[in-house]
Every structure is written in structure tokens, then in C-alpha cells.
Amino acid sequence: MTLTDPLIATLVVPLAVTVAVALALRLVGGAGTGARIADFGIPVGMIVAVAILPGLAPTPPVTMMEKIVWLAAAGGLVGLLVEMVTQTRFISVLLAFFWPFLAVVWTSGIDVTAIVSGETPAHKFPYRVFEVSAVAGLIVGRMHQLAEVELCAPVAMTVIAAGLGVLGLVTGPSYAWAIGLPLAAAGLGWVICNWPNRRLPFGAPGEIGGGAVAIALAAVMVYQAKLPVVLVLLVLSALAIEPLARRFVATNALTKSDAVRPIALAAILALPAALAVVLALYAPALIPNLYRP
Numbered sequence: 098m099t100l101t102d103p104l105i106a107t108l109v110v111p112l113a114v115t116v117a118v119a120l121a122l123r124l125v126g127g128a129g130t131g132a133r134i135a136d137f138g139i140p141v142g143m144i145v146a147v148a149i150l151p152g153l154a155p156t157p158p159v160t161m162m163e164k165i166v167w168l169a170a171a172g173g174l175v176g177l178l179v180e181m182v183t184q185t186r187f188i189s190v191l192l193a194f195f196w197p198f199l200a201v202v203w204t205s206g207i208d209v210t211a212i213v214s215g216e217t218p219a220h221k222f223p224y225r226v227f228e229v230s231a232v233a234g235l236i237v238g239r240m241h242q243l244a245e246v247e248l249c250a251p252v253a254m255t256v257i258a259a260g261l262g263v264l265g266l267v268t269g270p271s272y273a274w275a276i277g278l279p280l281a282a283a284g285l286g287w288v289i290c291n292w293p294n295r296r297l298p299f300g301a302p303g304e305i306g307g308g309a310v311a312i313a314l315a316a317v318m319v320y321q322a323k324l325p326v327v328l329v330l331l332v333l334s335a336l337a338i339e340p341l342a343r344r345f346v347a348t349n350a351l352t353k354s355d356a357v358r359p360i361a362l363a364a365i366l367a368l369p370a371a372l373a374v375v376l377a378l379y380a381p382a383l384i385p386n387l388y389r390p
Contacts, residue, residue, distance in 0.1 A: 106150035111279040115142030115286030123297065133180040135290070136251075136303030140173035140310070142283035143276070151275055161321065162272035164204050165314060169280075172196060173306030180301050189301035190241040193309040197233030200313035201226055201320050226320070233316035239336045240308045244299045248291055248359045249343060250308060251299055253335050255284030256363055258311045260332035260370030261318065268377045270322040276314055280307065293356035326388040331373035335366035342366055 100106055118138030123131045147153060147166050158164045172193075179189050202209055207223055243250040259281035265273020284307065291297055299308075315333055318324045342365040346352045352361035376384055 100149050103150060106146055107278045108282045110149060111142035111146035111282040112286040112289070113142075114145045115139055115283040116290055118142065119287065119290045119297065130181060132297050133184070133300045134177050134302055135297045136287060136300050136307065137173050137177055138290075139251075139280075139283045139287055139303045140169040140306030142286055143280045143307070143310075144170055146279035146282065147275060160272070161204050161270070161317065162275050165200060165272065165276050165310065165317065168196065168200055168203070168313060169276075169306050169310045171306075172310055173302045176300065176302030176305040179305075186241075186244075186301075189304055190238060192301075193237045193241060193305045194234040195230075196305060196309035197237065197313040197316040198226075198230035200310075201230050201233075201316050204317050204321055229316050229320045233312045236315075236333055236336060237309050237312045240312070241304060243336075243339065244304060246343070248288055248295055248299075249339060249362065251284050251287050251291075251303065252359055252363050253339055253366060254303075254308045254311050255281050255288065256335045256366045256370060257315070257332055258284060260335070260367065260373065261311065261314055261329070263370070263374050264324065264328060264332065264377060265318070267374060268324060268328075270318070270324075273314065273318055273322070277311070280311055280314075283307065288359055292359060293354075325384045325386065327384055328373040328377055331369040331376075334369045338369065339366060 100110060115138040118141045119135040122135045122137060125131060126134060144166055147162065151162070153163060153166060158167045175192060176189065179185065179192070205223060205226070207226065240250050240253060243253060258277045260277075262274045262277025262281055265271065265275075265277055287299075287303065312333070315329050319326050319329050342362055345365070346358050346361045349361075352358060
């Protein structure tokens with residue numbers, strides 16, 4: 098088996114790279130800065146995996162997949178800057194909130210500057226860009242709220258990225274699995290770095306370059322690929338059921354130990370995504386067509 102083997106490139110490589118980068122940053126930067134920026138390993142792990150399979154062109158991004166990869170790289174670097182210069186959580190959540198909007202606008206080829214300057218009338222701004230972006234931004238904000246609660250934010254990010262990736266495998270588009278599955282593996286690598294007890298915070302590099310990118314991928318799948326919004330919302334509902342899942346896991350005798358809790362939480366949060374995949378595969382006629390951008 099080589100690095101270009103689909104299983105190795107998509108799952109093993111991002112996991113290993115994330116762990117290696119996180120540990121290296123923690124050792125070099127120390128308990129302060131190093132710990133805060135260690136989750137830069139998440140976007141790095143995902144980007145390395147995509148560079149191996151399916152591969153990245155050595156030119157400015159053109160395809161949907163390449164644009165999302167560049168958005169992840171930019172998010173990770175901006176997150177590094179936030180943690181090293183300001184350490185202000187408000188700035189990180191504000192940037193993360195707008196990341197889905199940037200993804201939708203960039204992948205759609207929308208010239209925002211022409212609208213701001215008045216060259217293009219505002220009423221000609223593409224349909225429902227703001228609606229999709231605002232909903233996605235609010236979901237990113239919810240993930241930000243969970244950043245300080247044990248491993249809830251990275252576990253939710255991992256589940257959402259995996260759910261979107263599997264949806265991409267069974268329904269398309271191809272960029273969904275090419276981004277979603279490596280991002281999920283990178284998130285799993287981060288969870289492993291903090292298992293069974295959290296040692297490192299889920300900081301701005303991981304929040305913007307990882308969590309916000311996962312939600313941005315969902316927004317792009319709805320807006321660009323016209324994937325049924327019900328399926329995408331089922332995957333994203335992991336964040337909606339998280340409080341109930343966390344309470345159940347914490348009080349259940351079989352799952353309340355530190356080692357088992359993240360695994361049990363991930364299993365519960367993955368249930369809506371599993372339902373979405375089952376519907377897409379076996380009962381597409383049951384999927385309501387409630388919303389189309």
C-alpha cells in the first residue's frame with residue numbers, strides 16, 4: 098500500500114499529519130502559544146491529504162475543491178495570527194462566521210466589489226446567497242460556543258465533515274468527499290491528541306480552518322451542487338442535538354468515563370447523518386424539496 102491508496106490518503110495521512118503537526122507546535126511553542134496554535138494541524142492534515150489524492154494543481158485555484166482547500170489554508174493562517182497576536186475569541190468567531198459567505202461567493206464567482214462600488218445593482222446579487230451564508234454562519238457560531246466544552250466542538254466538526262463526505266460519495270459532488278473525509282480524519286487526529294482528557298484548546302486555527310470550513314462545505318453543497326437541503330441539515334443537526342447527547346453521555350453509567358465519553362458522543366451525533374445517507378441511498382423519493390437556492 099502506498100500514500101496514493103485511497104484509504105491511506107483519505108484517512109490515515111490526514112490523521113497522522115494532524116497529530117504530528119499538533120505535537121510539534123505544542124513542543125516548540127510551549128504550554129502557552131504552542132497549545133493555542135496546535136490545532137493548526139487540522140487544516141494542514143486535510144490539505145496534505147487532498148494534495149496527495151486527488152491532487153492539487155500548482156496554479157491559483159480553479160476548481161471547487163481547490164478553492165475550499167485554499168480557504169482552509171487561509172483560515173488556518175488567519176487563526177494562527179489571531180492566537181499569536183490578539184488571543185481574542187470575538188475576532189476568531191467573527192471571522193469564522195463569515196467563512197461560509199466567502200466560500201459561497203468565491204466558488205460562485207460573484208464579484209462583490211462590483212456590487213459594493215455600484216457597478217452592479219444590488220438587486221442583481223445572486224439569489225439567496227445571504228440566506229444560505231447567514232444560516233451557515235450561525236451554525237459556525239454554535240460550534241464556537243462548544244469550543245470550551247470538553248471535546249464537543251472537534252467531535253461535532255468530525256461528525257459533520259464525515260457526514261458531508263459520505264453524502265458526497267453517494268450523491269455527489271466529488272469535491273464533497275475529497276474535502277469532507279480528509280477533514281473528518283484530521284478532526285479525529287485532533288481528538289486523539291486530546292484523548293482521554295483534553296490537553297489542548299480548540300483555538301482559532303482549528304475553528305476557522307477546520308470547523309468553519311466544514312460548515313462552508315455544507316453551504317457550498319446546498320448553493321452550488323443543489324443538494325437537497327434536508328440532507329445537509331440532517332448532517333448539521335449534530336450541533337442541535339449536542340446538548341441532549343452530552344447530557345445523556347455524562348449521566349449514563351456505561352458512557353460517562355472520560356475515555357468513552359467522546360466516542361459515545363460522536364456515535365449519537367452521527368445518527369442524523371446516517372439517516373441522511375440512508376435516505377439518499379434507499380429512499381430519495383421521500384426527501385422533501387423544501388428549499389432550493
